Amino acid sequence: MSSYLNLLGLAFRANKVSLGEDAILNDIRSGKATLVLIANDASSNTRKKFSDKCNSYNVPYRIVGTRAEISHAIGKEDRVAAAVLDEGFTKKFLQLISD
Template sequence: MSQYLNLLGLAQRAGKISLGEDNILNDIRSNQATLVLIASDASSNTRKKLTDKCHSYQIPYRIVGNREEISHALGKYDRVAAAIKDEGFTKKFLQLIDD
């Protein structure tokens, strides 16, 4: 499970991630997001908002880990979602998460 968290930190340092609900929604709308990761303990409201938007724009998403794991991997405080903005990272994430 921790491999994708390492990759999340790497993607963050590479500047290929957007954080914050509004930024993520904007990236989905503008088709910049290639994958959205949502913490398993995100509020049902946040989860619904992000997953509905992903469905509308056909952006893949995954429910992963919890806010503590995601926040730690990103080196940020209290993060429940992240949008990946890079095809290469997305491909690797899906490989690690779906296996």
């Protein structure tokens, strides 16, 4: 498992991750989300919805592993996206994802 997935699990256990379309969109709007991770096998509609919202609120987003990898990392089923709610975790994610 890649290191950003380990970090996702850690961030989730630290309550610094929101899941579910509505929660993520609300966190983007309210400025709580510092990074949105979207599964590369999410539907194009879902991907567009999150990326458009991120772009209009200047929230960085990354297309990362599969929904299975994201779901496994946080121990929940069928998750296509996660919003990170912490600057420190976001810095580390961006570093790990770009490596």
